Amino acid sequence: MGQIKRGALIVFEGVDKSGKSTHCKKLVEALENFKIKAKFMSFPDRSTLTGKLIDNYLRNKECQLDDHAIHLLFTANRWEKVDQIKSLLNDGVTLIVDRYSYSGIVYSAVKKNMDLNWCKQPEIGLPKPDMVFLLSISQEEIMVRPGFGSERYEHREMQEKVADMYLQLSRECDNWEVINTARSIEDVQDRTCEEMCREN
Ligand code: Z5A
Ligand code: MG
Secondary structure (H helix, E strand, O other), X not given: OOOOOOOOEEEEEXXXXXXXXXXXXXXXXXXXXXXXXXXXXXXXXXXXXXXXXXXXXXXXXXXXXXXXXXXXXXXHHHHOOHHHHHHXXXXXXXXXXXXXXXXXXXXXXXXXXXXXXXXXXXXXXXXXXXXXXXXXXXXXXXXOOOOOOOOOOOOHHHHHHHHHHHHHHHHHOOOEEEEEOOOOHHHHHHXXXXXXXXXX
């Protein structure tokens, strides 16, 4: 029997409401149409032990938690899934992941008194993505999308700092594609599919 080709780990990053979940799901469908085994995964996974704490922190703006502690909870939420991620990739499944380590890094590192290098450390050892799509869009366009503003980090000042830090990280790595998502859903989908075909 031939060896199974490892699946690819594809990550979508971007500010709140930039369209990550929409485009992750569309990419899974497109890959499945090409008979490529693909699965959607998202972080934070609010259903797990750490996920329930994270969900409470995000939705309840009164919840007090040290910034280092919530950072480590977000990272632990990824480590909880590491065996599943590795096993799916080894089984040849391409994983399309809605937020990953870079969300962990940027949303913490933009806070006062948080150090970027410290924020990166607990992510070391998690499987590395083969490609990262950074969905980029202006704050004006984000703020008119449905649902903006309901959770803790969903305010302009934080989102602008996050957008800048994402761009800074994108310049440090050569496997990031920055995609302007202020276009129609179909246009953005065409771009992500094109990039995936180029890589395969
Ligand atoms: N966080 C963290 O601090 N540390 C971590 O390690 C992780 C996360 C993993 C919750 O994340 C918070 O957790 C987040 C970062 C922090 N805080 N903030 N901000 P989340 O992933 O659960 O939620 P979110 O990303 O903030 O929001 P979202 O609603 O999931 O956004 P989205 O997935 O990017 O957007 P969407 O649901 O695909 O699209 C939003 C709407 O726009 C929807 O109505 C779409 O139909 C519409 N849409 C999408 N694309 C288009 C285009 N191209 N044109 C027009 N309309 C569009
Ligand atoms: Mg989403």
